Amino acid sequence: MSRKKTPKSKGGSVPAASALPAANGPRQVRPGTAHPGSEAPPNGPPQFGRPSLGGGGDFYDVAFKVMLVGDSGVGKTCLLVRFKDGAFLAGTFISTVGIDFRNKVLDVDGMKVKLQIWDTAGQERFRSVTHAYYRDAHALLLLYDVTNKASFDNIQAWLSEIQEYAQHNAVLMLLGNKVDSAQERVVKREDGEKLAKEYGLPFMETSAKSGLNVDLAFTAIAKELKQRSTKAPSEPRFRLHDYVKREGQGSSCC
Numbered sequence: 001m002s003r004k005k006t007p008k009s010k011g012g013s014v015p016a017a018s019a020l021p022a023a024n025g026p027r028q029v030r031p032g033t034a035h036p037g038s039e040a041p042p043n044g045p046p047q048f049g050r051p052s053l054g055g056g057g058d059f060y061d062v063a064f065k066v067m068l069v070g071d072s073g074v075g076k077t078c079l080l081v082r083f084k085d086g087a088f089l090a091g092t093f094i095s096t097v098g099i100d101f102r103n104k105v106l107d108v109d110g111m112k113v114k115l116q117i118w119d120t121a122g123q124e125r126f127r128s129v130t131h132a133y134y135r136d137a138h139a140l141l142l143l144y145d146v147t148n149k150a151s152f153d154n155i156q157a158w159l160s161e162i163q164e165y166a167q168h169n170a171v172l173m174l175l176g177n178k179v180d181s182a183q184e185r186v187v188k189r190e191d192g193e194k195l196a197k198e199y200g201l202p203f204m205e206t207s208a209k210s211g212l213n214v215d216l217a218f219t220a221i222a223k224e225l226k227q228r229s230t231k232a233p234s235e236p237r238f239r240l241h242d243y244v245k246r247e248g249q250g251s252s253c254c
């Protein structure tokens with residue numbers, strides 16, 4: 001199979017700050033640096049065998065878009081940084097403005113799968129910016145914070161947004177983040193499991209701080225998307241729920 005190259009850049013963002021209302025609240029914001037159109041591949045179905053925009057970087061066989069969604073502060077950016085760079089962003093909370101993205105190429109059963117991961121702002125005032133990106137997402141990771149009950153209670157509202165704006169066949173996974181903060185936990189694992197079961201979603205608890213289940217969440221998504229796009233009859237069918245349940249550490253369910 002012919003291979004494409006992924007741009008060398010770390011990512012970009014859609015700050016759209018000038019088009020948005022003035023910032024509310026005390027939080028700092030992380031302004032974006034580039035428009036994604038300059039680096040991101042065009043939206044649409046998974047891409048095969050066409051050269052991506054930009055030069056340099058790793059080769060890949062197929063590319064997918066994955067979106068991180070959930071309330072502000074649940075740890076979307078930290079989860080992405082943990083996955084991409086293996087580091088934890090400790091210190092001051094810098095809220096995302098608009099959308100950022102990062103690319104990562106994974107080796108999935110001998111195939112190079114590029115995930116273009118869109119990190120959305122959880123703040124309400126950016127909702128109209130982020131809505132525009134849902135329809136092109138092949139998968140969505142929906143996060144809540146196990147130390148923040150409101151973020152868990154808002155999951156149903158996020159699911160309504162996803163239902164309204166995302167493709168009906170997009171892969172969806174629920175993640176309860178910050179499980180390293182055992183003392184501050186207010187959402188029990190069983191509650192996450194119950195909600196996930198109610199909506200038929202794969203579910204895991206994660207920690208961007210310790211790295212628990214972070215690679216697994218993205219790998220599971222990449223495997224599912226790759227399986228859907230290649231449909232090799234000789235390959236045993238990949239079952240996302242079973243995989244997450246089997247491989248998840250500490251807690252997992254479907």
Ligand SMILES: Nc1nc2c(ncn2[C@@H]2O[C@H](COP(=O)(O)OP(=O)(O)OP(=O)(O)O)[C@@H](O)[C@H]2O)c(=O)[nH]1
Nearest residue numbers: 072073074075076077078095096122178207208209
């Ligand atoms: N203990 C702990 N703290 C975390 C974890 N993930 C994120 N945080 C902290 O939670 C705060 C918010 O993290 P972010 O990743 O910026 O949150 P976000 O969901 O991207 O927020 P928005 O960009 O506003 O939507 C930061 O202070 C992080 O250090 C985690 O797994 N464990």
Ligand SMILES: [Mg+2]
Nearest residue numbers: 076077095096
């Ligand atoms: Mg963020």
